[in-house]
Amino acid sequence: MINYQARSPSYSSTSDSDEEEITEEGLRAIRSNATHPLIQKKASDLSTSIQLITSDNDSLINEEDEEEDSSNPFIDTKLSDYYSRVYETSQYECRHLFDPNFNWSKHQDKIIVHKLDKVIALFACLMFTGLQLDRGNLPQAISDNMLEDLNLTTNDYNRGNTIFLICFLLGEIPSSILSKWIGADRFIPFQMITWSIVASCQCFLQGKYSFFLARALTAVLESGLIAELVLFLSTYYKAKELPIRLSWLWVTSTMVQVCGAVMAMGILRLRGFLGWEGWRWLFLIEGLITLVIGVGAIYMLIPSPIELVDRGWFTEHEVKIIVNRVLRDDPTKGDTNNRSGVTLKQLVRVFLDYDLWPIYLVGLIAYIPASSIGTYIPIIYRGAGLTTFQTNLLLIPHYILHITFLLQITKLSERFNQRALVAIILPIYSIPLLFIFKYNRDRLTTTGLWLLSSLIAGAPYIHAICVSWVSRNSGSIKTRSVSAAVYNLIVQAGGIISANIYRDDDKPLYHRGNTHILLFGIALLPLLLSIKAYYTWRNNSKSKVWNSMTEDEQYQYVHNTPDEGNKRLDFRFDS
Structure with a gap:
């Protein structure tokens, strides 16, 4: 429910x-x-x-034949x-399939979900592969002495990452609005093809200004894809099914990082071939891979479930099940057309929705510690005397740990129907490790440094929980794409902070930076507890007003109230 x-x-x-x-x-x-x-x-x-x-x-x-x-x-x-x-x-493009009296069995429902996973979720993961491949290969390039080859300092590297995150942040909302207006099936392939061309052209970088320009263009073109994929998946899955499918996106992201690290070990050995450094070949080859995925997205993405029949992937009966199962789970998913735009009023309302800002704040600070360590692992390892090959090899364990935690914590959240209390696992896990990293950094051996940094960078990842949390608590499909974009915008703001934690004047042990990430890790714990208390209070307040109404008043309110989304008295927040 x-x-x-x-x-x-x-x-x-x-x-x-x-x-x-x-x-x-x-x-x-x-x-x-x-x-x-x-x-x-x-x-x-x-x-x-x-x-x-x-x-x-x-x-x-x-049980096999019971109506699902x-x-x-x-x-x-x-x-x-x-x-x-x-x-x-x-x-609504599938309105002719809406049938209140249509029935199907549990067995049929399971078959439909399984087929959706093999088609819709798999396509989404493949597109996420292209995103992560091009935005996540910079650490491998850095491990191949890219900074030295371009005469860049650590601060230049920070500025490049900051430019990327600012441009990604600024492009989130416009990209989501354009996608909703034009249609994700048209806009996403355009995005992927254009950014893959820019990503490939990074092989021609000559200095810090071309580096800054490439980071800016790539970010603008990549922005909005995550929010667009979230809305795309929500068209086919129930609310309770969505978090697990979202977790698959970030599992894909991490798997790409693992495979990218392995692939980089081979590609970077091309250093000297045709007079190019290895990192230039890395940008070129991986950019071309994304270009192929972008071209394929033209066929893979479809504007609505009814198109599944035209592609021959589902029968009309199966599509009717898809449409009705989603509408019965959330009737508001049919209150807008897939080519309808977002109005300025809706945009402003999402920005000013105080009930969503608690989750936005989680997105701001939750990932700073792991992201800061993860971004600087190559620099830290190279500073400890490890080779390019050793550095990329040692990146793999924390990716595997990340995947394991991500899947398990997301499943745990849905099993117990709890968001805040399950997300608290992250600070409980991270705070002791960050404390050790802060106060014992100068005494760590190379092995100890690798083990501790891997444990921190692979911390439980609650992003899938928070994305679905925002979606559920938005209360309307009309604003869900915007609220997802705003959440990702805030996450990028946190990324800007994490990109500037470690500074040149603080190296090589980065005592000040380690203090900052420890404080962010500690701050997350009371924030999550406060959010749990806040949503419980909001629900109790609504219930008190609702229960004071007569049954006739409640019925009239449901059908005639001007209140929308999560401001309705009969809406209850997930906590």
Whole structure:
């Protein structure tokens, strides 16, 4: 069940004229939607009847053939009529497949999700591969003496990373708006093809100004892709299924870093071939790989689920299941067309939404310690006397640790339906390691330095949890793409901070920088606890007002209120 309780009000009017026969589907819907304030009362009144009827019938239903989506909110004909009008008004591209009475089995549902994973999620991961390949190969280039070859200092390297992050940050919102207006199926391939060309041209860098320009152009063209992919995936998956699929994106990102490190060990050995340094070949080859993925994205990305039939990937019956299972999970996913733009009013509302800023703050500081260490691992290792080959080889273990933590912590969050309390694992894990790194840095052996920095850089990654958290707490598909972009914008702001933690005047042990990342690690703990308390208080406050209303007032509010998204009284925040 999603947290937007107004999306699943499987109740009927209490008046005699509106009273209808209670079917088996209706009974199951009432039971499964019992979290809704109105339904709780109905379920209590009908609990005896339900037990008597279902005790006989449940034994006759084979689990394989049982209707999967028994929590169908559209059993309420008034609600289904209301959303039919909404879908028609918005010109929702799959509105002709909306069917409140359509049924399918659990077995069919599992098959559909499995096929979606092999097509939609796999395509998204492949596009994420192109993103990470071109924005994540700079550490490998640095390990091949790129700074020395271009006469760049550590501060120049910091400025280049800062320029990248600022441009990435500034491009997030415009990119997301353009993608929503033009369509992700058109805009993403354009993005990938153009940035891959720029990334390949980094093989011609001559000094710090060309380095700065290349970082700026690459960032602008890459910006927005993450938010666009989040919205793309949310079209096909339920809210509870989305975090795991998002975690696959960052698993892909880390796998690309692992494979990139291995690939770099071979490519960098081309130093001297045709008079080029190894890092020049690295930029050229990996940029061309992304170009191939970008061209393939023209075919891989589709504007809406109905196109799955035209491509021959799904049958029309399967697409009908996809559309209805997603709408029953979140009816608002059909209140906009995939070519509709975001208005200025919606944009301003997302920026000013105080209920989302707590999660934005997590995105600002949560990743600074691991990111700072991860960015400077090549420099730290080379400073410890390791070779280019040894440096790239030693990067691999922390990537593997990162993948393991990412998958497990995301699964844990969904299993216990907790965000803040599961995310607290990150500071609990990191703070002792950061403390040791700060106060024992000068006494660490090369092995100890590698082990400790790998453990810090591979810390539990809560990004997938936070992205889905923002999506759920936005409360509307109309603003979800913008809120995802704002969250990523704030994360990039945190990246700007992490890119400037270590400075030339602080090397080689970086005592000041290590103090800063320790403080950021400590600050995350009370922030997450405060967020848990805040959302609990907000939900209790809404429930108090909601429960003071009569059932008729609640019904009228659901259908007529001007309140939108997470400001509705029947919306409950995930915490």
